[in-house]
Amino acid sequence: MMYHPHRMPFIDPLAVLFPSQNPDRMPFIEPPPVLILNQDKKAPLKTKILNQVQYYLSEDNLPNDVYLRKCMNDEGFVHIEFISSFNKLKALTSNAQLILDSLRDSDIIEVQGYEIRNRHVWRKYVMPQDWRAYINELELEIVHLQKENARLKRQEEQMQLKMAEATQHQTKKILQRSWTSPF
Incomplete structure (x- = not known):
């Protein structure tokens, strides 16, 4: 069914009842209690x-x-x-x-x-002193490996960029050779 505004019946806005207008027909619903989730703030x-x-x-x-x-x-x-x-x-x-x-x-x-x-x-x-020293060494090794990983990732991104540029350059050369003017 298509919507035709000029064919729609007129609805009197007063026909819509709110609880304050007709309390006999609509039950009063108690609002939910406000729950304070973080009472620690006080x-x-x-x-x-x-x-x-x-x-x-x-x-x-x-x-x-x-x-x-x-x-x-x-x-x-x-x-x-x-x-x-x-x-x-x-x-x-x-x-x-x-x-x-x-x-x-x-x-x-x-x-x-x-x-x-x-x-x-x-x-x-309490950790024994040698465990603490070992953990510190492991943490230093982890930092070193993270730096090396980041360096290799940058290097890989640079290589991918160079390869894309070379491919684009080669494609441009091929297109220039194969394209001839119709005039």
Whole structure:
């Protein structure tokens, strides 16, 4: 059926009822409750800092965080400047003293001077010194291989560009030889 505006019946706009116009015919529906997904936004800054650092040094994070573990000393301590360089903590504050003050009353984090550790489980996660050195060597090798890979990729792209230019040049020569003017 085709649409013909001049043949369409006229609909009175008052015939459309809204709940406020006719409450007997339309049931009232309660709006859904507003769900606050991140209630942590209202927590004080010191609490946020404490929670973040406790997570970094927790048994949930440490088994998988080789980077943090290799930076621990033999007693499981890491320097506060190192921890404060982590992105989520850096988003909260860059003030190392504020971080230390936030951790002073923690039952989980132990503070000694400018170093911190998990008070209870640090022994489980300290890497032997030779492992730390080996991981550093592996990381340097990875960086070297990534640079070499990038260099080879650039070289390959340059070769592909030269081949495309040569093919284009050869095609142009062939077309010039084979094309003759009709005049």
